[in-house]
Every structure is written in C-alpha cells, then in structure tokens.
Amino acid sequence: MSRRTESFRRSLGLAPLAWLAFAMYAVFLVYPLLYSVWQSFTNRSPLRLNTAWVGFDNYTEMFADERFWMSLRLTLIVTVFVTVVSNGIGLLFAMLLNKQTVNYRLMRTLVFIPQVLSGVIVGIIWNSMVTQNGLINVVIRNLGGQGIGWVGTPELATLVVCVVVSWMTIAFCTVVYTASLQSVPAELYEAARMDGAGAISRFRNVTIPMIAPGITISVTLCMITSLKLYDVLAVLTSGGPSNSTKSTAFYVIESAFSTNRFGYASAIAIFLLALTAVLSYITSGLLRRREAHL
Amino acid sequence: MTAIQDPVSTRAVLAQSAGSSSRASSREASNRVKRTSRVTLAWLATIVFILPIYLAVSNTFKPLKEILGNPLGLPINPTLDNLAKAWNRPDHLIQGGLLNSMLVTGLTIILIIPISSAVSFWISERTPKVKGVLLAIFALGLMIPPQVVLQPIVEILQVLHLDHSYPGLILQNVGGGLMSFAVFVYVGFLRTVPKEIIEAARVDGASEFRTWLTVVFPLVRPATATVAIFIGLWVWNDFLNPVYILGALQGQTITAGIYASLGTYSSDYGQLFGIMFLAAVVPIVGYLAVQREFIAGLMSGAAKG
Numbered sequence: 001m002s003r004r005t006e007s008f009r010r011s012l013g014l015a016p017l018a019w020l021a022f023a024m025y026a027v028f029l030v031y032p033l034l035y036s037v038w039q040s041f042t043n044r045s046p047l048r049l050n051t052a053w054v055g056f057d058n059y060t061e062m063f064a065d066e067r068f069w070m071s072l073r074l075t076l077i078v079t080v081f082v083t084v085v086s087n088g089i090g091l092l093f094a095m096l097l098n099k100q101t102v103n104y105r106l107m108r109t110l111v112f113i114p115q116v117l118s119g120v121i122v123g124i125i126w127n128s129m130v131t132q133n134g135l136i137n138v139v140i141r142n143l144g145g146q147g148i149g150w151v152g153t154p155e156l157a158t159l160v161v162c163v164v165v166s167w168m169t170i171a172f173c174t175v176v177y178t179a180s181l182q183s184v185p186a187e188l189y190e191a192a193r194m195d196g197a198g199a200i201s202r203f204r205n206v207t208i209p210m211i212a213p214g215i216t217i218s219v220t221l222c223m224i225t226s227l228k229l230y231d232v233l234a235v236l237t238s239g240g241p242s243n244s245t246k247s248t249a250f251y252v253i254e255s256a257f258s259t260n261r262f263g264y265a266s267a268i269a270i271f272l273l274a275l276t277a278v279l280s281y282i283t284s285g286l287l288r289r290r291e292a293h294l
Numbered sequence: 295m296t297a298i299q300d301p302v303s304t305r306a307v308l309a310q311s312a313g314s315s316s317r318a319s320s321r322e323a324s325n326r327v328k329r330t331s332r333v334t335l336a337w338l339a340t341i342v343f344i345l346p347i348y349l350a351v352s353n354t355f356k357p358l359k360e361i362l363g364n365p366l367g368l369p370i371n372p373t374l375d376n377l378a379k380a381w382n383r384p385d386h387l388i389q390g391g392l393l394n395s396m397l398v399t400g401l402t403i404i405l406i407i408p409i410s411s412a413v414s415f416w417i418s419e420r421t422p423k424v425k426g427v428l429l430a431i432f433a434l435g436l437m438i439p440p441q442v443v444l445q446p447i448v449e450i451l452q453v454l455h456l457d458h459s460y461p462g463l464i465l466q467n468v469g470g471g472l473m474s475f476a477v478f479v480y481v482g483f484l485r486t487v488p489k490e491i492i493e494a495a496r497v498d499g500a501s502e503f504r505t506w507l508t509v510v511f512p513l514v515r516p517a518t519a520t521v522a523i524f525i526g527l528w529v530w531n532d533f534l535n536p537v538y539i540l541g542a543l544q545g546q547t548i549t550a551g552i553y554a555s556l557g558t559y560s561s562d563y564g565q566l567f568g569i570m571f572l573a574a575v576v577p578i579v580g581y582l583a584v585q586r587e588f589i590a591g592l593m594s595g596a597a598k599g
Contacts, residue, residue, distance in 0.1 A: 013501040013502050013503025013504065014412055014415065014416050014501075014502040014503045014506055015416065015502075017408065017409060017412035017413065017416075017503075018412060018413045018416035018417075020409055021409045021410060021412065021413035021473065021477075022413070024409070024465070024468055024469030024473065025431075025432070025435070025469050025470075025473055025474075027450060027469055028443075028447060028450070028465070028466045028468075028469030028470045029434065029435050029438070029443060029469065029470050029471060029473075029474075030431070030434070031446070031450070032442075032443035032446035032447050032450065033434065033438060033442065033443055033446075035446040035449075036442055036443060036445075036446050039446070093339065093343075096332075096335070096336050096339060097336055097340075103333055103336075103337075104333075104336065107336055107337065107340040109582070109585060110340055110343075110344050111340055111343055111344065112581075112585075112589075113344065113347060113578060113581070114344075114347070116527060116531075116577045116578060116580075116581040117531070117574055117577065117578075118530070118531030118532075118533060118549045118574075118577070119531070119533060120531075120533050120549050120550075120552055120553050121549075121552075121570060121573060121574045124552070124556075124566065124570050125346050125347070125349070125350045125570065126346060128349075128350070128353075128563060128566060128567070129346060129349065135349055135353070135361075135365040135366075138362055138365050139365060139366060142363070142364075167343075167346070170343070175589055175592055175593075176592070176593070178589075179589060179592075179593045224437065227439065228439035228440065228441065230441065230534060231533045231534065231553075234533075234553065235553060235556065249439055249441045252441040252442070253441055253444070253534075253538075256441075256444070256445040257445070257538060262445060265445060266442075266445075269439070269441055269442040270442065272439055272441070272442065273437075273438060273439060273442050276437060276439060277437060280437065
C-alpha cells in the first residue's frame, strides 16, 4: 500500500505532461476520427440546417458513384505502379551506388534529394516539364518535332502521375535499401562465392534474404504514401483532364470542401482508411512471413 | 568484396603484385576498366534521375528567352532576375511564407518534443498490458490519411475559436498523427536504455518528473534528433493543413502559399522557377546539413514503424 502511494506520488510530477499529450491526441486525432465515422452515417452539411441519420445511404451512394470508382481505380493503379517500380529501381540504385568512395557518396546524396522536397515543389517542377508549353515539349520542338499533350489525355496523364510519384518514392526506397545493403556482412558473399554461387544466385540467396526487413518497410510505406496521394496531384494536373487524375483522397477533400457534403466525404474517407489498413496489414504480414521463413 | 569496396587497398595489393607477373597487371587493367565503367554507369543513372532538379535549378538562373530557347543547357547569361522577381513580389510571398513556415515548424517542434518524450517515458513505465493498449491507440495516428480527420479538425478548431489561426494549426500539428510518430520513435529508443540508469535515479529519490528531465531526456537525444528532423521536414512541406486550416486569404506558410498563388504566374516561367528555388532551398540545405542523422533516423524510425 505504502509502496503504491509512493510510486503514485512519484509519477505525479510527470503525469500532467502525459495527460496533456493524451488530451491533445484525443482532441486532434481520436475524436476527429470517431466524428468522421459518425458523420459518415448522416447527411451533415454546412448548407443544411438539420442533420439527419441516414444509415448506410452514403456508403450505398458511394458504391454507385462513378466518380468514386474512377478515383479508386486511379489510386490503385498509382499504388501498384509506384510500389513495384520504385522498389525495383530503388533496389537497383542502391546496389549500383553501394560503394564507399567520394564519387558514390556524392551520387547517393544527389539521389536522396527528391524525398525532402514537398509534393507542391515536385508538382511544380514536373508541371513545368510536361505542360503543352513545358520544357519537354520545348526541347522536342527545338529538335523539329511536335509537342505532345503529356497531361492532355486521361491515359497519358495517369502515366505521368505514376512516373512523378515514383520519382519521389524511388529516392526513399534507395535510402532504405542502401542502409539495408550496408548491414549485410561481406563474409556472407565471400562464403557464397566459395561455394561457387554466381552473381544471380548470390543476389537471390544472400542479398534478398538479408534485406528482407528493408523490403517490408519500403514496400509498406510506398503503398501507404500512394494511397493517401493528394498534393502532387493538386499541383501537377489539378486532377484533370476530366477528373481522370483525382485520387480517392482528392475526392474526399473535394466532397468536404468544394461540394460541402461532410457526410458523404466522411464515408469515402472511412472507406479509404479501411482500405489502407487492410492492404498494409496484408502486405506487411505477407512480407514478414517471408522474413521469418528465410 | 571488402577489397573492392576499398579501392585504396585494392590498388596497393595490385600494385605490389603488378611487377611479379604480366597476368596480374592485365587483371589490374581489367579491374580498372570495370571500375571506370561502373562509375560512368552510376553517374549516368544519377544524372538522368535528378534531371528534373537540374532543369529547375539551371533555369532559375536563365532569362526567359534562354529558358525557352535552350532549356537543357547550362545558363549562358546567368542572371539573378528570376530570384529578384520572386523576392520582390508585392505580396511578399517568399518573405512572409518563409517567416510563417519557420514559426509554425519551430513552435511545433518545440512543443511536440517535451510532450511526446514525457508521455513516451510515462508509457514505458506502465505494465506491458497498459503499454500495449496505449501504443495500439497511438498506432492509429501513423496510418490515418490526413484527409480523414481534416474536416472534423477544422470544426473542432472553430468551436475552440482557433480556426484560421496559427495557434490552431500548430496545436493540431502537435496533437495529431505527428505525435504518434514521435511516440513510436521515443518508446522504441527507450527500449534500448538500460533500466539500471533510471533505477539509479529513483534510488536517489528523484521524482518521475526530475528523472525524466535530468536523466531520460538527455539520454534519448538521438531520438530527439530524429523527431526534430522528420517532424520539421513534414510540417515545413505540409500543404493540406495550412491551406484548409489557415484558409486561402490568411498569410500562408511557404508551401501552401506557393500553391495558393499558382496560376497567377503560370506563364512566367522565370518567376515560377525563382519562387520554387527559394522555397526548396531551405529543406535541401537542411537535409545536406544533417544528412547522416537524417538517414540514421529514417532507418531507426522505419525499422520500428
């Protein structure tokens, strides 16, 4: 008993700071999340005087909404493209640059830069390249060719979005894989070589198993990043042409702040959260299981 | 493998054996060719990859005519006009934006570090069961897309009379998903701190608060560096929260301000590149300054996430 009061007295000094943290987290994360869940079952809107409970109406509407499916299709295309491409190229880059001379260190520093740029800056840089009068078309015209509307058709614009987002995440993947590769003991490669393993076999049987934790991190984070994609799109294409590059996160913002349908926006947002949770749970679970087996 | 990774010793070994047989010297030659072609290939890949950055930087220092005539080349007549045009905008986009961004980023970091490190220490001292529950709740914040909570947060800030204000923006930065990140970095780091050090402080009769302030906080400095660097970068680069919490008419952070004024100069590439350069220079210089901590933090943070 006295020990308990003693430890209570001691923890008292720190507890107010801890409670402050819990209070802030409750106000700015837990409550907004619960609020959003509640709201998704209502027709709430600032344009409406009374809010009514509408059950699953928002969700039913969502699954019948062509705009929603378009946004989901774009989000999934970008997510798959970005995750596969940026992890593949990131690993190749990390292997290519995994040396300790000044040259290679300088190259690594340069390659890592895109990941510290904001989505807005990346959007502007690439926008200045791909618009009708952008730098790429300027070069093509100077060479006597004809400019292409890189973000003029839905298909090309989607491809451009995939490339630009990958560009940002390749830098991140390269950092993760570089650090993973540097943690692989050189003796392992030596031993594999002694056993007569060729380059491909060494990659499959030494490199991949040893960097498996890095793969889990990199793949999962690329996926989460792509699923909540918004700011690059807002600047790069503004979601066009004809809504073809509006991600699901983009559609949430538009529904909440442009068309003022808070209830509907919340339904889409909760769906996006569930999708993110399920996909990252499955992916990291699958990859972790491989880690354990190897 | 180690020999290849260390070219100095490779060269030394090869040089020693070079005289002894012609076979060794031909092997040295072939090694050198391999090395050179690898460096060349690596540089080519690097240059292609960072070409967009090169374009943005080199065109910042070209007059508009040259941007359109020769976008790929280095500036022939280097000029600071674009930077001057961006800097001297009548709306003071750059000066105001940089100042606001520093304020928001600095205050967010200053508030989040003591609060999150204290709560992390407090969580670490709980029973495994309580700790598990609390960490599960904090894990939510790592995964929730910001779009899910943004509109409710705007309303909460209205109720608190903090809407369209910097205190509102900063407080929701501190209490939101960023706190989850900070807590996970700190709790992860605290696992590596030997219990004896903390016990020793207790035996001396120090209160929990004192123990945290004088023993724990200095010990977790590497975690604090990680938290400061990443939260600083994310808050600086944040676009969604400032745009919708401060509102378009308010003085903006640099990242949101650029977005808000997009379109007004879409035809003036020179000024566009000038603004972009001035906005991007802060995170890039910051990254170059703390590159080592940045990468170490990314790995330790990612390993736990």
